[in-house]
Amino acid sequence: MKHLIQFTLKAIQSSSNGKHAAISGSRASYLVRCLSADASAAESEQSFKGHGMLAPFTAGWQTTDSNPLVIEKAEGSYVYDVNGKKYLDSLAGLWSTALGGNEPRLVAAATKQLNTLPFYHSFWNRTTKVSLDLAKELLETFTATKMAKAFFVNSGSEANDTQVKLVWYYNNALGRPNKKKFIARSKSYHGSTVVAASLSGRLVSGETEEDFATRLANNLENLILKEGPETIAAFIAEPVMGAGGVIPPPATYFDKTVRIYLHSYLAQVQAVLKKYDILFIADEGSYAISDDVSLERSIVERVQNIAPKFQDGLKAFADSPIIGEIRGTGLILGTEFTDNKSPNDLFPSEWGIGAYFGKQCEKNGMLVRVAGDNIMICPPLIISEDEIDELISKYGKALKATEERVQELKAQKK
Numbered sequence: 549m550k551h552l553i554q555f556t557l558k559a560i561q562s563s564s565n566g567k568h569a570a571i572s573g574s575r576a577s578y579l580v581r582c583l584s585a586d587a588s589a590a591e592s593e594q595s596f597k598g599h600g601m602l603a604p605f606t607a608g609w610q611t612t613d614s615n616p617l618v619i620e621k622a623e624g625s626y627v628y629d630v631n632g633k634k635y636l637d638s639l640a641g642l643w644s645t646a647l648g649g650n651e652p653r654l655v656a657a658a659t660k661q662l663n664t665l666p667f668y669h670s671f672w673n674r675t676t677k678v679s680l681d682l683a684k685e686l687l688e689t690f691t692a693t694k695m696a697k698a699f700f701v702n703s704g705s706e707a708n709d710t711q712v713k714l715v716w717y718y719n720n721a722l723g724r725p726n727k728k729k730f731i732a733r734s735k736s737y738h739g740s741t742v743v744a745a746s747l748s749g750r751l752v753s754g755e756t757e758e759d760f761a762t763r764l765a766n767n768l769e770n771l772i773l774k775e776g777p778e779t780i781a782a783f784i785a786e787p788v789m790g791a792g793g794v795i796p797p798p799a800t801y802f803d804k805t806v807r808i809y810l811h812s813y814l815a816q817v818q819a820v821l822k823k824y825d826i827l828f829i830a831d832e833g834s835y836a837i838s839d840d841v842s843l844e845r846s847i848v849e850r851v852q853n854i855a856p857k858f859q860d861g862l863k864a865f866a867d868s869p870i871i872g873e874i875r876g877t878g879l880i881l882g883t884e885f886t887d888n889k890s891p892n893d894l895f896p897s898e899w900g901i902g903a904y905f906g907k908q909c910e911k912n913g914m915l916v917r918v919a920g921d922n923i924m925i926c927p928p929l930i931i932s933e934d935e936i937d938e939l940i941s942k943y944g945k946a947l948k949a950t951e952e953r954v955q956e957l958k959a960q961k962k
């Protein structure tokens with residue numbers, strides 16, 4: 549049930565959270581113009597400007613100067629805003645509504661539980677039967693690596709804070725109170741709470757993926773030696789970086805599935821980590837398809853069957869002059885806008901190219917995630933073939949409009 553609550557909270561947050569991540573300065577003023585133009589075009593629509601809520605990844609000025617996108621209803625792969633506009637939810641809430649927005653079996657399970665026991669805690673060796681049942685089921689499901697215990701939290705950020713506390717506790721228990729530091733990768737995202745955010749890297753290293761693949765182990769060892777192995781507790785990494793721009797691991801590390809990847813990745817860095825007795829934390833690394841709904845609908849097979857259509861359909865746009873790179877795996881895909889096909893030729897940030905693309909998607913009835921000039925897409929796993937066609941077509945339309953916008957801005961610059 550906690551998971552259901554988490555999904556619901558994420559659905560509430562996604563309109564603000566996914567849309568304007570990390571936008572500041574001149575880009576912000578660009579967005580203001582962009583959004584106010586929209587607002588005047590739709591005067592009949594409800595306005596929530598100046599609302600009373602603070603939300604993650606939403607600047608204060610946004611709540612006063614612009615109308616938020618307010619989502620009211622979900623239907624499979626779609627969500628609807630308060631004005632009745634329908635959007636293909638190409639970010640699955642916030643990477644989370646894997647079974648779509650209103651799966652009847654999940655709604656029924658939540659309703660049943662809310663009618664039976666809406667809340668009880670698990671402090672002081674008190675708990676609930678449903679929590680124990682879920683823990684048992686989870687432990688039985690993760691067969692690749694046998695897990696000993698499950699710890700329930702309400703978000704990924706809280707999960708990572710908990711990892712840190714457990715690792716600190718572990719080293720204290722072993723009499724190593726100085727072994728407390730964590731190593732995280734640049735561009736990684738591990739959450740928005742204080743500790744999880746401090747694990748999230750922001751450095752752009754300039755290394756190619758291949759350089760990274762071959763040098764990772766050496767870099768890691770050098771860093772460990774510099775910091776002092778006796779002070780490093782753990783290394784945390786996303787198997788496929790998500791919020792950093794959907795960056796799959798370097799090709800030489802990647803195998804067919806995330807699960808296999810984790811093993812080969814571990815094989816590459818494990819020697820270094822093992823040598824210095826450092827724990828490896830895979831953030832969102834493995835997966836468990838345990839609930840009846842997923843099994844009944846053969847979700848894993850569906851995704852395997854449908855993913856090539858999704859990947860090939862979107863990667864066909866890779867030749868666009870404004871796209872530097874399209875990356876992805878399965879039903880996750882990232883687009884990076886750069887000029888001249890070069891990772892070094894970024895568009896001026898005040899042009900707000902990523903934000904413009906996101907706005908065009910929204911206009912065409914599709915939600916994606918924008919972070920600077922990176923676009924992230926990860927539709928619900930239940931997405932149908934027709935819906936993938938729709939996603940590709942809407943992406944194409946937004947891309948064309950964005951290409952025209954770049955032409956216009958370049959002409960103005962001359």
Ligand SMILES: Cc1ncc(COP(=O)(O)O)c(C=O)c1O
Pocket residue numbers: 642643702703704705706708737738739740786790791831832
């Ligand atoms: C890899 C990873 N870790 C942690 C988090 C934080 O999860 P939450 O938003 O549930 O706190 C996210 C969120 O997108 C994530 O992608």
